Amino acid sequence: MGPGRRAGRSTSRNDILEAARARFARHGYVGTTVRAVAVDARVDAALVHYFFGTKTSLFAAAMALPVNPADVLAGVLTDGVEDLGERLARAFLRIWDDPAAGAPLVGLVRSAASHDEAATMLREFAGQEMLARLAGALDDPRAELRATLVGAQLLGVAMGRYVLRIEPLASANHDTLASALAPTLQRYLTGELSPRDA
Amino acid sequence: MGPGRRAGRSTSRNDILEAARARFARHGYVGTTVRAVAVDARVDAALVHYFFGTKTSLFAAAMALPVNPADVLAGVLTDGVEDLGERLARAFLRIWDDPAAGAPLVGLVRSAASHDEAATMLREFAGQEMLARLAGALDDPRAELRATLVGAQLLGVAMGRYVLRIEPLASANHDTLASALAPTLQRYLTGELSPRDA
DNA sequence: GCTAGATTTCAACAACGGATGAAAAACTCT
């Protein structure tokens, strides 16, 4: 093709971002190469560096979410604690089932498993930001443990349904799943943690 | 040091295995290099290949579990379905809290997130072997969905407590956690999946 | 049309990773 700018408006920056999101979601941070992203975007590898500098900042740019989950959580928390389990389950599934938000999240989780920087990213974000806020809304001596139990259940669904795609969980109906999860979350949030408490 | 065999009995093969387990558990398959394993084992990189051939078979050897979880599950399943949630939760935590079995499992999960071969390994093993057996013990039209819900909850605990080490889940007491999880698992196994079923 | 800036490829480098072949040293068995 030869060097030099192409005629017309350039979509390269966006092509690269989309290709990067797909790669990171499928192969994680370490398993994704700048060159492979460039091939997917039909672009030279140097262009990736021209737009984004280093691989790490490309990752950061690609993992930027269209919605801020902390805001979604804040919205869910305003309506009190009574139906919280149900509303939480539905909001969670809605975000993850949306490809625009789901792909970066899958990439983040995949990368967090084997890349320290991504793990820190996820921990600070999900841990400090979201779990702390959830625990703050609870008013219970074991609020933090309750919040992490909720987090563990949702993380498990994220792994099984969206990352590993285990059937029939991966294809399960949105409502069916929400109904199954809601009582679990509600018990972790406000119910008796151990049967002997009753 | 110079080439040639060292005096006395050699522990190198085992040193390499232990170093590999630790590396795979911390950095996953892709993030672990044969050279780093060799350094940890205080051995030349070529020796790793001498003993284990390829990196993939080193991984397979390092991920071999001291106990077969499928057997543990079979044992748990013999005593009927009444207290199954409680027994399942305890057996799960017992295995993962044991370092000898826990390290390979953490390595497997970490690697599964970003390495296709490890993902297949985990899927075939946990999916076909364990979830199918669990579903088979259930006698319910939605047995498979129930089994994967149990799997998702346990996978979430594995990720949060052992892989990402999110507090206070990571340091939570064994019994406290088992008590909190047992009702969830029991409901997924034999309870009403959706509140409207009642 | 000229000039400044933006976009694009090419070529290359330095580091790293998995893997191999050869040679050296120790052990085993007769």
Next chain:
DNA sequence: AGAGTTTTTCATCCGTTGTTGAAATCTAGC
């Protein structure tokens, strides 16, 4: 003691990766 086997390092190969510098081509403002 000698032959064969096992363990060990060294040197090296070859492919891959992140990254950079230079040059070429297009667009925009004057």
